[in-house]
Amino acid sequence: MSVRHTESPNPLHQLGAERLREHTARALTRARERSRTLTDAVDDEDLVRQHSRLMSPLVWDLAHIGSQEEIWLVRDVGGREPLRPDIDDLYDAFQHPRADRPTLPLLGPAEARAYVGEVRDKAFDVLGTARLTGSRLTETAFAFGMITQHEQQHDETMLATHQLRRGEPVLRAGPTPPRRAGPLPAEVRVPAGTFLMGTSVEPWALDNERPAHEVHVDAFAIDTLPVTCGDYLEFVESGGYAQSRWWSAAGWEYVRAHEIVAPRFWRREGERWWRRRFGVDEPVPPEEPVVHVSFHEAQAYASWAGKRLPTEPEWEKAARFDPVSGRSRRFPWGDEEPRADQANLGQRHLRPAPVGAYPDGASALGVHQLIGDVWEWTGSDFRGYPGFTAFPYREYSEVFFGPDHKVLRGGSFGTDIAAVRGTFRNWDYPIRRQIFAGFRCARSI
Numbered sequence: 001m002s003v004r005h006t007e008s009p010n011p012l013h014q015l016g017a018e019r020l021r022e023h024t025a026r027a028l029t030r031a032r033e034r035s036r037t038l039t040d041a042v043d044d045e046d047l048v049r050q051h052s053r054l055m056s057p058l059v060w061d062l063a064h065i066g067s068q069e070e071i072w073l074v075r076d077v078g079g080r081e082p083l084r085p086d087i088d089d090l091y092d093a094f095q096h097p098r099a100d101r102p103t104l105p106l107l108g109p110a111e112a113r114a115y116v117g118e119v120r121d122k123a124f125d126v127l128g129t130a131r132l133t134g135s136r137l138t139e140t141a142f143a144f145g146m147i148t149q150h151e152q153q154h155d156e157t158m159l160a161t162h163q164l165r166r167g168e169p170v171l172r173a174g175p176t177p178p179r180r181a182g183p184l185p186a187e188v189r190v191p192a193g194t195f196l197m198g199t200s201v202e203p204w205a206l207d208n209e210r211p212a213h214e215v216h217v218d219a220f221a222i223d224t225l226p227v228t229c230g231d232y233l234e235f236v237e238s239g240g241y242a243q244s245r246w247w248s249a250a251g252w253e254y255v256r257a258h259e260i261v262a263p264r265f266w267r268r269e270g271e272r273w274w275r276r277r278f279g280v281d282e283p284v285p286p287e288e289p290v291v292h293v294s295f296h297e298a299q300a301y302a303s304w305a306g307k308r309l310p311t312e313p314e315w316e317k318a319a320r321f322d323p324v325s326g327r328s329r330r331f332p333w334g335d336e337e338p339r340a341d342q343a344n345l346g347q348r349h350l351r352p353a354p355v356g357a358y359p360d361g362a363s364a365l366g367v368h369q370l371i372g373d374v375w376e377w378t379g380s381d382f383r384g385y386p387g388f389t390a391f392p393y394r395e396y397s398e399v400f401f402g403p404d405h406k407v408l409r410g411g412s413f414g415t416d417i418a419a420v421r422g423t424f425r426n427w428d429y430p431i432r433r434q435i436f437a438g439f440r441c442a443r444s445i
């Protein structure tokens with residue numbers, strides 16, 4: 001007998017047009033406040049500087065946010081006249097790799113700020129009058145949701161640029177994150193069975209999260225918590241980086257070539273390990289999830305621990321599947337938007353919280369901290385789900401499908417609530433370390 005699995009509906013569908021407009025406007029405004037915080041924190045010289053060849057100057061991200069908003073909301077949805085068609089090419093991420101962006105004739109800080117403000121005024125004008133139905137782009141304000149997520153994703157990228165920046169701290173950390181609540185079992189066992197992966201109903205879900213489809217997952221065990229700095233330090237201290245047997249061929253070549261001996265931003269001083277976090281030097285905190293490790297390092301740690309990384313379906317089942325109802329939830333804790341006592345999101349603490357700090361955010365299966373704190377590397381390549389169709393354009397996800405990119409799940413302390421959910425998929429190269437990525441382990445039963 002086959003079981004019919006379902007997924008939770010999204011409350012946005014139930015809002016009337018006016019409340020949907022208000023909800024959307026609030027999400028756009030929150031994104032803009034964050035962009036402003038990140039760009040106002042430094043002076044003009046700092047805004048145009050390239051802090052790392054891995055990143056764009058902050059002023060490029062800012063004007064690029066405006067350019068995408070102009071193209072999709074003002075021109076496409078609104079049908080309005082272009083404001084600055086002359087700069088489309090400058091801010092096209094596919095035309096110019098990050099390393100080259102400082103050499104382009106970019107808008108200066110004042111010009112970029114004026115431009116994004118002008119675009120936003122027009123976008124709000126469009127939001128106030130557009131029919132939020134009738135086409136896939138306007139249905140439930142999808143294009144506005146896509147642009148909100150785009151801005152928040154660049155905000156997280158700008159936060160990573162801040163982490164790479166040298167000099168005195170400029171970002172103000174919020175309150176101290178909550179502490180560990182109590183002891184938890186090391187792992188959660190999940191029996192074999194199917195569940196509904198992905199979504200067909202989440203209105204602001206992107207093309208790569210669609211459609212919902214049944215997936216069979218063999219029995220597995222997954223760590224209740226992300227791997228901590230303390231756990232990871234044991235791997236470091238036991239000579240893990242010097243023993244090829246824990247590493248894939250590509251991973252071993254990578255750490256050899258770049259003389260990598262610890263997570264990025266860590267350094268040893270005598271017997272102690274320190275890390276730099278947004279300009280602050282501090283002892284490596286043993287209770288926090290490890291962050292700034294590549295896929296290769298995550299995979300090597302997992303082999304050393306006698307485990308492996310979870311596959312993407314395993315991760316999503318651990319996060320969304322409710323074994324009592326057979327339903328796939330929107331978030332681990334249920335269907336409501338994240339609260340501050342459920343997940344560490346939105347740059348609130350400027351750091352991951354200690355493991356076990358969010359018992360109210362645990363999934364139905366009892367797995368903790370799947371959303372927030374650190375992005376989690378999975379063992380899976382980034383690929384389209386069965387029935388995938390590119391929307392609104394191939395460059396959104398489809399051109400990244402294949403073995404070059406690994407999937408990350410769950411968002412980090414630097415991810416906004418608008419840009420993460422149980423189905424959200426992030427992807428990156430397996431060598432990437434400046435992103436806020438950690439991992440947890442799994443094993444087959």
Ligand SMILES: [Fe+2]
Nearest residue numbers: 064093150154
């Ligand atoms: Fe972008």
